[in-house]
Amino acid sequence: MQCMFCFEDFDKLTREHVIPDRILKIFPEQDITIDNEKEYKDSKGMVVHDVCANCNGVLLRALDDYGNPFIRENFLDKFERNSKLTINYDYNFLVRWLLKILYNSARKNKLDLSWYQRYLKFILHNNQENIPKVSIFGGLHVDLTLMGEENQSFGSYYTPLYIVHNPRVMIHGLPYTRSKYISPNKDALRIPHKHDLVKIRFGSAMFFIILWEESAWESRINDFNSVFEVVYPYKLYYSNKQSLVLERVTDEIICVIPDIIHDYNAMEVSNRIISNSLPQESVEASKKIWDEYWTEDKKLEGRLLNEMLLFPDNKKIKLQYDALMKRLGRPDEEQNESTATENEGEDLPFKL
Ligand SMILES: [Zn+2]
Structure with a gap:
């Protein structure tokens, strides 16, 4: 049997969690985990059995030793509408840790693996000869559901952990597509030269990741990144910086929809639609009254x-x-x- 990281043959391979085990353990109340639209109860099934003991226990472990505290120390608090969070990061570790998770998820979901396999030396050994072109954007998940997301019991689940491949980055947003009776796919931004898009939620941490084809020009990627940061609330983890100020990337409508990304304008419209439908002036005010009853x-x-x-x-x-x-x-x-x-x-x- 071949290890999917080092490609050497072994008699026995080990189990590797798609969402790192230590992150799953942070959410013991977490009941339903989503990995690319598949739902798992108690995270069962979110493992791959194709990693050798050395890759798993030494090389990948070193990445988890960076990523797990990064989440635990920064993203377990609940944030509010106008929260800002300054975080410090090590770009190399962050990108390698996230790519390791995405490669696991791609194998679990039987997606194309060739992109990841070109960069395994970078992921495993931080080999700088062949560095993948990746844009990693970050944000904060803020719960703006009326009942509080932990209490959702009418058709939507509490999902503090998910990985979604190919989310729809909306140009106008869901309120627009619904009002025009068009499919959200018709409003999705086309990003040329991207291999895959991924949206991740780990607690309050949100990531939007673009994996670029090798053919994508560096200057075009930079142009895209700088426009995206202005129109959308996601902010770029720059490879040459060590800190970043994150803000809310969710709104009243998409905070329970894992595969949609809204820009500032759609967030504002979502807020107006929901607020207008409430007897109180905001979701927060209604939530307060609701909590007193429930x-x-x-x-x-x-x-x-x-x-x-x-x-x-x-x-x-x-x-x-x-x-x-x-x-x-x-x-x-x-x-x-x-x-x-x-x-x-x-x-x-x-x-x-
Ligand atoms: Zn191996």
């Missing part, structure tokens, strides 16, 4: 009920639900079953 226990109950429907075989959720019911002093379903059935029978217009 206790933490009520939110948890709603979420667990929803998840039991989604993942009926998951015993962990059932146990959590039973524990909650016990704590609230409510009889569980089984004790209640006989009376419930009788009551329902009385209201039925026909006999079962």
Whole structure:
């Protein structure tokens, strides 16, 4: 069996997590992880079994030793609408760590691997002879959902971790395409000479990454980067700098839609549409009132009920639900079953 990083043959290969194990562990409450539109419960399935012990335990580990604290130390806080965050970074480590994750995700999702494989010496050994052309943009995820994203139980999931290949970078935005009844694909920005686009969320950290074809001109890439930074809220991690000020890249509409990127204008329109539909002046003001009605226990109950429907075989959720019911002093379903059935029978217009 061949290791997909060093291409040497081994009797046995090891397991490597697509989203690093130590990042998954930061979110123990995290239930659903998205890797390119596939959903995983408890992150099961988000592994590849094709890395040798040396690549995994030494070379890739060194990258995780940079990337995991980078997330843990900067992006576990919740940010607000106007938050700004100055972060320090080591460009070489950051880009190699992210490319390692994307290469894992590409194998898991059976995407084209040739682009990554050209640059494995750079990813593994920081070999500077053949450096990939990459633009890494960063931003902050700010939760602007009405109920709070952890409490989403009406059709959308809480997804603090995801990797999405080929997201749509909208020219006008979803409010525009919806009002014109056109497909979002029709409004997606075409980026010439790109090999792939990737959007990543790790907690409050957002990344938008462009992998450029080798044929892309350096000057065109620079031009694209500088215009993109002005029109869109994502800011570039410059290869020759060590710090960057990040700002919010989410809005009231796209903060639960992983595969869409909005520019400043679409963010403003999204804010106006949602704010106008609320009795209060903003999502934050409505959220405050909502929170007073909905206790933490009520939110948890709603979420667990929803998840039991989604993942009926998951015993962990059932146990959590039973524990909650016990704590609230409510009889569980089984004790209640006989009376419930009788009551329902009385209201039925026909006999079962
Ligand atoms: Zn190897």
